[in-house]
Every structure is written in C-alpha cells, then in structure tokens.
Amino acid sequence: MTIACVARKAVSALAAGLSSFLSASVIAFGAQQPAESNVLQRIAAMDRTGKASLSAADTRALFDLLGSSHLLEQPVLSAATIERIGRLIYRARADPEAQQTYLDDFPGLWSRIGIDVDPLGLANLEDRVARSEGHPQLYGTLTAAATDYPAAAAERNYTEARDMLGVPGGLPAVPNDAPLPLAMRPAHPSALPEVRAETLRLGAMDQAVRVWPDHPTDDEDKALIKRMEETDAYTEPRIRAMFRAHGIPSPALVGRAATHSAYLVIQHAINDPGLMRAALGQAKWMAARGDLPRIDYALLSDRVDCVLDHRPQQFGTQGSRNPKSHWYCPIADPNHVNDRRAALHLAPMGDEAIFGTAGKPSN
Numbered sequence: 535m536t537i538a539c540v541a542r543k544a545v546s547a548l549a550a551g552l553s554s555f556l557s558a559s560v561i562a563f564g565a566q567q568p569a570e571s572n573v574l575q576r577i578a579a580m581d582r583t584g585k586a587s588l589s590a591a592d593t594r595a596l597f598d599l600l601g602s603s604h605l606l607e608q609p610v611l612s613a614a615t616i617e618r619i620g621r622l623i624y625r626a627r628a629d630p631e632a633q634q635t636y637l638d639d640f641p642g643l644w645s646r647i648g649i650d651v652d653p654l655g656l657a658n659l660e661d662r663v664a665r666s667e668g669h670p671q672l673y674g675t676l677t678a679a680a681t682d683y684p685a686a687a688a689e690r691n692y693t694e695a696r697d698m699l700g701v702p703g704g705l706p707a708v709p710n711d712a713p714l715p716l717a718m719r720p721a722h723p724s725a726l727p728e729v730r731a732e733t734l735r736l737g738a739m740d741q742a743v744r745v746w747p748d749h750p751t752d753d754e755d756k757a758l759i760k761r762m763e764e765t766d767a768y769t770e771p772r773i774r775a776m777f778r779a780h781g782i783p784s785p786a787l788v789g790r791a792a793t794h795s796a797y798l799v800i801q802h803a804i805n806d807p808g809l810m811r812a813a814l815g816q817a818k819w820m821a822a823r824g825d826l827p828r829i830d831y832a833l834l835s836d837r838v839d840c841v842l843d844h845r846p847q848q849f850g851t852q853g854s855r856n857p858k859s860h861w862y863c864p865i866a867d868p869n870h871v872n873d874r875r876a877a878l879h880l881a882p883m884g885d886e887a888i889f890g891t892a893g894k895p896s897n
Contacts, residue, residue, distance in 0.1 A: 573603045574615060581618040593628040606641045609727050610650050613717035620659050620716040640738035648789040649724060653699040655716035662713065673701060676711045693879045698827045700790045729780060730788035736769045737795025740802060766802060773799040774809055782816050784825050797830045807842050814838050828878035849875055850883050855890035
C-alpha cells in the first residue's frame with residue numbers, strides 16, 4: 535500500500551471483528567473469475583456521461599459496483615476498462631475517502647501496477663486528483679503550482695513517492711498537464727497469479743489490524759493487540775511457505791503491489807527471525823535495482839536491528855529515542871543517519887527525531 539493509505543478500511547474491519555474480516559479477505563482476493571460483461575457495460579455507460587464531476591448518487595453507485603463486483607481484483611483487465619475506471623475515479627469527487635481507497639489501497643488501481651496499470655499513469659492520476667482538491671501533487675508529474683510543496687523539498691518528496699510506485703526517472707514533459715495513459719500497453723499478466731492474489735490478501739490483512747485509533751482505552755488497546763496477534767498467527771505460516779517457494783516474488787512475476795505486500799507481512803513475522811533475516815538479504819539487492827521500494831528495505835533492516843538483535847538501527851525508522859520508552863531504539867552513528875537516508879531517497883530527520891528531546895549532544 536502506498537504511504538498515505540492504511541487507516542480507512544482498518545477501522546471498519548476491526549469493528550466487524552477478525553473472523554468476519556478473514557472471511558471477507560478470503561472472498562475478495564479469491565475472486566478470480568472473469569469480469570462479467572454487464573459490469574463492464576455499466577462502467578462504459580458511466581464513462582459516457584461526460585467529464586464533469588459525478589453526482590453523489592453516481593459516485594456511490596460507482597464505488598458500490600467496484601466493491602460488489604471485485605472488478606479490480608481480476609487477473610487482468612483490458613486497457614479500455616482501466617482507462618474508463620481511471621476517468622471515473624477522477625470524477626468521483628463527492629466521496630474523497632472512497633476515491634483515495636480505489637486509487638491506492640487494497641484493492642485499488644495501486645494493486646495492479648505492473649500488471650495492467652502503468653506506474654507513471656497512476657502517479658499522474660493521483661497528482662491530478664490532488665491538484666483538483668487544492669492539495670500538493672505527490673509525484674511531480676504536473677507543472678509546478680502554488681499549491682505544491684516548497685521548491686526546496688519538492689523534488690525530494692517526489693523522488694521518495696515515485697520510488698514507492700516504481701516510477702522511472704526522467705519524467706516526460708506533459709503539454710498543458712494532459713492526462714497520461716493509465717493502462718499498460720501491452721498488459722503484463724502475472725506469471726504467478728495465485729501467488730499474487732494470496733500475497734495481496736495477506737498484505738491487506740496485515741495492514742488492516744495495524745492502525746490504532748486516537749487515544750484508545752486500555753480495553754481497546756488490548757483488543758487491538760489480540761486481533762493483531764491472531765492475524766499474524768494466520769499470515770505468518772502462509773508467507774513463510776510462499777517465501778520458501780519463491781522468495782520475495784519480484785514485480786516482474788506478481789506486480790509491484792504484491793512484492794510490497796510480501797515485505798509487509800515478513801517484516802512483522804517476529805516469531806520467525808530466520809525468515810526476516812533471509813528476506814532482508816534479498817530486500818537489499820531488490821531495493822538497489824528498483825524492484826522493492828527503498829523505504830521497505832530501510833524498515834526491514836531497522837526492524838531486524840531493533841527487534842531481533844537489540845542493537846542501534848541504521849535509518850531511524852523504528853521506535854523512540856527516549857531511553858525510558860518501551861520502544862526505545864537508538865540510531866547508529868546518528869550524525870550521519872541523514873546521509874544514509876538520502877542514499878535511499880528518504881527525507882531527512884530532525885535533531886529531536888534523531889537524538890530525542892535532549893537534542894544533539896554538544897561537542
């Protein structure tokens with residue numbers, strides 16, 4: 535899942551309880567039947583209604599259709615269908631939360647990157663949605679505007695975000711900010727469709743139970759931890775079996791979202807240190823060649839350091855710098871952590887995030 539989008543489905547999933555969420559996940563990501571023609575016809579009919587924003591009723595109808603049909607969970611869709619869905623999501627401004635879900639959540643267009651959705655096309659669509667709502671663009675595919683990030687931070691932010699999607703460097707100039715093609719041409723169906731579907735399913739489950747509400751009560755906190763542990767007990771043996779058979783599957787085999795999903799589950803498999811260490815070795819070279827977001831490698835590396843080996847971390851992604859905190863994990867060679875982060879296209883950390891509230895020690 536992209537950096538922005540974890541919380542929305544988690545709240546409803548947790549409220550419904552773990553057992554119903556497991557059932558829903560099995561149904562959703564197991565739905566690999568060919569898309570029904572009447573669903574495609576309805577999508578095409580909605581797309582023919584023009585370019586203006588959809589009404590609230592039409593927006594609700596669109597997202598109800600995408601959800602009930604599991605259309606975006608099909609193994610492969612035609613270029614025409616992908617483009618229609620993209621245009622409709624762009625127009626669905628009446629429900630920004632659902633709009634973002636179907637852009638960059640499980641399952642949304644994000645989950646299809648490298649299968650039949652082009653990463654640059656999706657980045658451009660998300661930038662156009664952000665611009666239409668008066669927000670800064672996320673990936674820098676549009677000409678600069680007053681609503682964008684300050685120039686000093688813009689390119690750094692764009693580079694980190696593009697790495698998450700696998701957008702190549704050297705973005706093309708887009709005259710008048712015209713929409714870029716969203717569909718991959720030709721499509722690249724997964725060579726391991728069952729592995730892709732299962733890995734996405736496990737990744738969705740992993741993320742859904744890892745969002746805490748603001749200021750939970752003690753009972754709520756205990757219930758959330760219990761659900762997280764139950765989920766991990768379910769996902770861990772399945773991701774272990776997948777890793778033994780395929781390692782972390784590459785984007786060329788399963789698409790970038792499934793590769794990222796495998797990492798998400800593995801980094802939480804603290805009951806299997808051997809799995810985490812083996813995956814870390816693969817993650818390092820996958821990130822170096824662009825097959826895995828660099829932030830994924832940094833998170834897994836720091837997690838192994840902090841949680842398994844109880845030693846200072848390299849990139850500052852884990853825990854607290856407060857020695858009294860249960861989550862305390864200091865940073866190795868803290869004066870140079872931002873150099874290491876820059877090498878992975880990660881944003882710099884401030885002194886308090888690096889050294890704690892005591893600040894940077896004086897020489």
